[in-house]
Amino acid sequence: MATTRNAHTEWEGDLLKGSGEVTLDSSGAAHFPVTWASRAEEPQGRTSPEELIAAAHSSCFSMALANTLTQAGTPPTMITTKAAVTLQPGTGITGIHLTVEGQVPGADEAAFRAAAEDAKSNCPVSKALTGTTISLTAALS
Numbered sequence: 001m002a003t004t005r006n007a008h009t010e011w012e013g014d015l016l017k018g019s020g021e022v023t024l025d026s027s028g029a030a031h032f033p034v035t036w037a038s039r040a041e042e043p044q045g046r047t048s049p050e051e052l053i054a055a056a057h058s059s060c061f062s063m064a065l066a067n068t069l070t071q072a073g074t075p076p077t078m079i080t081t082k083a084a085v086t087l088q089p090g091t092g093i094t095g096i097h098l099t100v101e102g103q104v105p106g107a108d109e110a111a112f113r114a115a116a117e118d119a120k121s122n123c124p125v126s127k128a129l130t131g132t133t134i135s136l137t138a139a140l141s
Contacts (some may be wrong), residue, residue, distance in 0.1 A: 009034065040089045049110045050093065054083040057125045061098055064123035068115040074107040091135065095133040101141040115137075 005027075011020035015036050016046045023031045051105035058081040069076050100116055107115075116138035120126055126134060 009072040019046075020050065024088050039087060048087075052088045052130075053093070053125075054085045054096070057085070057096060057098070057123075057129070058083040059121040060125035061100070061119050064119035065102070065116055066099065069102075069104055069107065069112075070116050072107075072111065073114065074104050074111065076104045078103040078141075092139065093132055095130065095135065097135045097137070099137045101139055103141055109140055113141050 005127070006025040006035050008018050008024060008025055009022045011019055014135070017036075019033065021128050024030050032047040032052075033045070034048060035046050037133075038044065039048040039050065046126045061083070062079045062081045065079055079100060079102045082097075084097045086094050086096070088094045098116075098120060102112055104112055116136060118138045120134060
């Protein structure tokens with residue numbers, strides 16, 4: 001069954017001095033202020049599209065990795081994934097680096113890294129971001 005999730009942004013003003021608010025409509029879970037400065041300078045309590053992509057990617061990757069490990073007979077007890085999305089103003093997003101640590105009873109480093117590579121290639125957010133270089137560091141903790 002297909003699902004659709006929705007969010008919207010209300011923006012006021014021009015790019016450099018304007019500001020907006022991102023609202024997560026489907027869940028109603030949050031509202032986030034957003035500005036150009038939060039993308040290209042310091043966040044100062046505001047988010048950016050890149051941070052939202054990092055959140056989406058880290059959560060999707062974690063779910064995919066948990067599923068892959070479970071299917072291999074080594075369900076994880078904990079997975080911690082960090083996603084770093086790099087924006088070069090004037091160029092765009094130049095890369096994403098995923099760093100994952102897992103507590104996976106019965107799995108060795110090689111099996112964990114292989115599962116992480118599979119999740120990196122096959123989670124829906126990674127697939128949506130094809131064309132962007134995605135790198136990975138994976139280790140058992």
